[in-house]
Amino acid sequence: MKPSKFAIAAAACALLFCFAPNNGWSTRAYGDLISGEITAAPLSGEVEIGHHLYHVKPLSAADKALSSFYAGESVDAILDGPAGNSASSVIFITAHPG
Numbered sequence: 001m002k003p004s005k006f007a008i009a010a011a012a013c014a015l016l017f018c019f020a021p022n023n024g025w026s027t028r029a030y031g032d033l034i035s036g037e038i039t040a041a042p043l044s045g046e047v048e049i050g051h052h053l054y055h056v057k058p059l060s061a062a063d064k065a066l067s068s069f070y071a072g073e074s075v076d077a078i079l080d081g082p083a084g085n086s087a088s089s090v091i092f093i094t095a096h097p098g
Contacts, residue, residue, distance in 0.1 A: 031079035031088055035096055041071045047090060049077060057089035065093055 036050035045056050047066060056062050057080060069075060074096035081088035 031081040032083040034077045038069055038071050038073050042066050042069050055089045057091050060091045062090045062093040
């Protein structure tokens with residue numbers, strides 16, 4: 001096989017692996033969505049929504065945005081697992097519209 005054909009074949013294989021469905025965020029399954037009011041001032045690494053304390057995953061989008069939320073604000077939070085599991089953490093938080 002000529003070196004140029006080998007390079008094209010190698011590049012095609014690399015692209016095939018890069019665009020596989022399990023490599024993208026679009027196929028990632030998230031946990032539960034929690035909606036409610038922040039009932040206590042958010043602390044570093046924790047947020048209380050609807051009188052239930054949730055841990056915030058370090059270095060996640062929620063961790064970076066946590067300082068912009070305050071008690072009494074309605075939010076939507078996405079967990080990385082089921083809401084009933086104590087190991088689940090908040091990975092994304094946004095203001096609830098309305």
